[in-house]
Amino acid sequence: MASAGPPPEAWQAEADIVVIGSGATGMTAAIVAREAGASVIVVEQEHDIGGHAITSGGNVPLGGGTRAQRKHGITDSPELLFRDLTDWSVVEPNGFPDYRYNDREIVRAFVDCNVETFDWLVAHGVVFVDKAPDAQGGNAVGNSAPREMHCAVSHWPMVQTGRPADPKEQASRSSGNGLMRPLEAAARQAGVRILLRHRMIGLYREAPTAGRVLGIAVDHAGTRLAIRARQAVIIGTGGSTGNVNFRRMVDPRLTEEYCGLAGMPWSDQDASGELAAMAIGASLWGMYNQVGEFGFNLTKPAAIGCRYGYQNLRWYPGSAVFDKAGSIGLPVRDWQDVITVNMLGQRFYAETGPGFTTNNYKSLDPYTQGSWRNANNVAFRPNNWLNAAMAGIGDGHNGGGPIWAVFDADAVRREEWVTEAPHVDRAGGFFFGADTLAELADKIAMRHQRVRMPPENLERTVARYNGFVESGVDEDVAKPRPLHKIATPPFFAAWATPVIHDTRMGLRIDAQCRVIDLAGQVIPGLYCGGESAGGFSQHGLARAICQGYVAGRDAVHRSGDASPATGSAD
Ligand SMILES: Cc1cc2nc3c(=O)[nH]c(=O)nc-3n(C[C@H](O)[C@H](O)[C@H](O)COP(=O)(O)OP(=O)(O)OC[C@H]3O[C@@H](n4cnc5c(N)ncnc54)[C@H](O)[C@@H]3O)c2cc1C
Numbered sequence: 001m002a003s004a005g006p007p008p009e010a011w012q013a014e015a016d017i018v019v020i021g022s023g024a025t026g027m028t029a030a031i032v033a034r035e036a037g038a039s040v041i042v043v044e045q046e047h048d049i050g051g052h053a054i055t056s057g058g059n060v061p062l063g064g065g066t067r068a069q070r071k072h073g074i075t076d077s078p079e080l081l082f083r084d085l086t087d088w089s090v091v092e093p094n095g096f097p098d099y100r101y102n103d104r105e106i107v108r109a110f111v112d113c114n115v116e117t118f119d120w121l122v123a124h125g126v127v128f129v130d131k132a133p134d135a136q137g138g139n140a141v142g143n144s145a146p147r148e149m150h151c152a153v154s155h156w157p158m159v160q161t162g163r164p165a166d167p168k169e170q171a172s173r174s175s176g177n178g179l180m181r182p183l184e185a186a187a188r189q190a191g192v193r194i195l196l197r198h199r200m201i202g203l204y205r206e207a208p209t210a211g212r213v214l215g216i217a218v219d220h221a222g223t224r225l226a227i228r229a230r231q232a233v234i235i236g237t238g239g240s241t242g243n244v245n246f247r248r249m250v251d252p253r254l255t256e257e258y259c260g261l262a263g264m265p266w267s268d269q270d271a272s273g274e275l276a277a278m279a280i281g282a283s284l285w286g287m288y289n290q291v292g293e294f295g296f297n298l299t300k301p302a303a304i305g306c307r308y309g310y311q312n313l314r315w316y317p318g319s320a321v322f323d324k325a326g327s328i329g330l331p332v333r334d335w336q337d338v339i340t341v342n343m344l345g346q347r348f349y350a351e352t353g354p355g356f357t358t359n360n361y362k363s364l365d366p367y368t369q370g371s372w373r374n375a376n377n378v379a380f381r382p383n384n385w386l387n388a389a390m391a392g393i394g395d396g397h398n399g400g401g402p403i404w405a406v407f408d409a410d411a412v413r414r415e416e417w418v419t420e421a422p423h424v425d426r427a428g429g430f431f432f433g434a435d436t437l438a439e440l441a442d443k444i445a446m447r448h449q450r451v452r453m454p455p456e457n458l459e460r461t462v463a464r465y466n467g468f469v470e471s472g473v474d475e476d477v478a479k480p481r482p483l484h485k486i487a488t489p490p491f492f493a494a495w496a497t498p499v500i501h502d503t504r505m506g507l508r509i510d511a512q513c514r515v516i517d518l519a520g521q522v523i524p525g526l527y528c529g530g531e532s533a534g535g536f537s538q539h540g541l542a543r544a545i546c547q548g549y550v551a552g553r554d555a556v557h558r559s560g561d562a563s564p565a566t567g568s569a570d
Contacts, residue, residue, distance in 0.1 A: 003279040004202030004217035004226075011215065014228035015041040015193065017555050018216055019236060020200045020273060023051025024544035025530030025551070026236030027183045031124060032552030033234075034190040041227060042192055043218055045199035045267075048320065049184050051238050052263035052531075053541060054159055056176035057312055059137030060121075060128075061542045063147030064114035067122075072132035076145040078111040080369075084142025085111065085538070089374045090359055092294045093381040098140045098359045101288045103535030109511035110536065110546050117542075117549050118149070125182030127152040129172055137174070139295040139358030140538045143367040148360075150174030156181040159266055162318035179541065197221065202276050203233060203526070209281035209517070213525035216276075232525045232555035235515070236548060237273030239503025239531030241297075246271040248398075250290040250505060253390045255399030257448035262299070262310035262501040265324035269503055273532040277507050281517040282526070285508035285534030293356050295539050296501040298386050300355040303329030304338070304405045305424035305431040305494030310501065317422050327425035330417045330494060336483045337415055338405040339465055340385075340496055342393055343449055345441055345457035347465070349388035350479035351405075356384060358539070386498050393451070402448050405496040406440070406462065409488045419492060430495035437462055440491045448497075462486050506534040512558070513551035527551040 016038035019026045026042055027049065034040045048054075063069060064078040085107045088100045122128070129150040135141075138148045153165045153175035165173060187194065195218075202217040204226070215228040240246045242261045247254045261269065274284070290297065301309030306329030308315060315325035332338070335351040342348055357363075364377050390400035412419055424431035429446025438455035466485040468474045474482050507528045508516040515526040529547025536543050 003208060003276070004204045007204045007206070007214050008226040010226070011228040012225040013041060014215070014230060015039040016229070016231045017234060017552070018043070018227055018229035019234045020216065021051060021236035021238055022049035022194060023236055023238050023267070023530065024053035024179070024541050025548035026051070026234065027180065027187055028545050028548030029234045029236060029527070029529065029552035029555070030192045031183065031187050031190055032549055033556050034187070034192045036553060036556040038231065038556045040192045042187070042194045043198040043200055043216070043227065044194065044196050047196060048159070049194060049196070050159065050176070050180040051267045052269070053544065054176045054180040055263050055266050055313055056179070056541060057137050058151035058153070058174040058176045058179050059541070060149045060151060060179070060545070061138040061141035061147045062114045062118040062149060063133070063142070063145055064111050066115050066118040066133070066149070068118070068128065068149055069133055069145065069147070074133060074145050076147065078114065080144050081111040081114065081142055081147075082107060083369050084144050087143070087370055089371055090143065090364065091375060091378055092357050092359065093378055094293055094356070094384065095380065095382060096292045096294050098292070098294055098537060101286060101292075102537055103286060105511050106509065106535040109550060110543055113546050113549060114542070117546050120549060121545070124186040126179055127154060127171070127182075129174060135361035138360055138539065141360055141542070143359070143361055143364055144369060146361045151176065151178035154178040154181065159321070160314060160319055161316045162320060195220070198225070200237070200272060200276065203280050205280045211524070213280070213523060229525065232527055234551050234555060235273040235277060235507070235526070235528040235532055236530050236544070237532045238267060239269035239506065240271035240274050241500045241503045242269040243271035246274065247500070250287050252398045253400065254500065255397070257399050257402055257497055258500045259448065260301075260307045260309055260497065260499055262296070262308075262313060262499055264308060265321045269531065273528065274507055277515055277523075277526065277528065280523065282515050282523060283508040283518045284505060286536065287505040287534070289504035289534075289537035292504070292537065293387070295356060295358045297504060298356065299499045299501055300385050301496050301499050303331045304496045305330045307425060307428060307430050307495065309495070310499045322422075326428045327421060327430070328423050330415070330423060332405070333415055337411040338407040338496075339461070339486065340389070341404050341406055341458065341461060343401040343451055343453060344393050345453045345461050347461055347477055348391065349385045350474065350477045351385070352479055353383070353385035355386050389498050395451070400498070401450065402446070402495065403497045404444065404493040406458070406486065406491065406493050408486045408491050411484065411486070412492070414484070424494065432493045433490050435489045435491070437491050440493055444493055502539055503531040504537045506532045509533045509535065509547075512554040513547050514554070527555055
């Protein structure tokens, strides 16, 4: 994406603050700025608000001594949280550190506003499930105290189904629905102007890489519009992992076949915010955190035979985006029921094997903040299904190619799967069935299967696996005690390719969420938060909401002033 070009002679709309994206960062920033007295326009490229936040589990790790923590006798403080989130000594079982590369200034700003952000959410209609904070659903949220709060799903239609949740669950089940619909209502009530189907395509700055940011260029149904920001533009575009070329800057393996991003097709993470800011001089930050093999950056699919197999998101007919999603997918209860093969029909890892792990309260037990002793509590287990799946077929290409779960009619019965639409996506090339294995291999044709699967390979692989079931020993990849032969037609091949999720690197910001350029200077009038901002390795909502809160407040109070970056002393 290039810059929007020279500032236009006429603006089609204007506001004090222009926010890009209506997800966790953008909606929060918009409300805070509006309630501080600014006029606010939010542009959202999709047909509805919410971004990944509304598809999320609504698990929000806000700690530091929130009212909910105090009510349940949990001791926490901003200082304890800060030391947790910058603890050099915490590593995953594969040796990857969770917090070591966090930017101290950015984490400090986060911990200092957790308590007030929690109160602010409650004051703006978010209802948290009435129970003690726990450790469920978060990752990279620190080890010293339980901090996970859960947004009650409430009565609004869920984006996944188009229907409200069961009334019995509306106060007890967690969902991003219960976070984003109340915030949308609060924003509309406050007078925030939300422009749906308006896609930001560039930023206007006084000079190509100098001066203030003046506004944004937008595409609306093929028409280009210029929207002026009298004080500031806030980027809340949700990250970059949906952009193949962008994500490959940090991991060359992430080629096109990883096309089933978590959160899509409700919204993408297309790097548009990052690219627009880079085009006017912005810097990236904290890029290690994107390659660190922890958390949900990359996940093993939990549903197969569909394009979008992320473990915590299923799309159903009735959802406004079901036509784009294509199918519900087949949830895998037991990986003993399938074998996973690469494009050549070869197994590569024990199907029951794990993905990356996450760090949270009690992940290390006992935990001693900042101590070398913590490493003694980690059993070194570097292997995982994901890296083997992405290793490829040795033909010089970078990505691992499609991974197929292969199984037979008996597995379908055991798992109680339905192998037709809307459960599987045959039309999209994510599911195939045939009466023989050779015919099955022959049928596998879709745009990411760039080499033919040799039928004799798949026959040999299955015959060998069936032998391991008889002997009880998997001599190839040591799947523990292989249980079921693949022998009863029809046979099936279901898409089971790794899923990309979080962005944990992005634009360089300071403590006030002001975007910093390649010379370490503030870009006047430009802010960013959430997954499009770098320097903070934490999954999800809490950092997005907090950074939206900080950015919205600072943008109004500072009015776009360009005082020096507070963190530029490094
Ligand atoms: C299935 C799922 C479950 C999750 N569960 C949890 C959980 O339980 N707890 C947790 O902490 N985190 C969870 N997360 C992660 C969390 O939802 C995200 O980290 C968070 O929403 C990021 O906030 P954001 O504001 O950066 O981006 P988003 O919330 O994704 O918002 C970005 C918005 O910007 C819009 N946009 C992008 N580009 C443009 C453009 N050029 N012009 C206009 N608009 C644009 C997008 O359409 C989108 O609406 C989950 C994510 C998913 C996908």
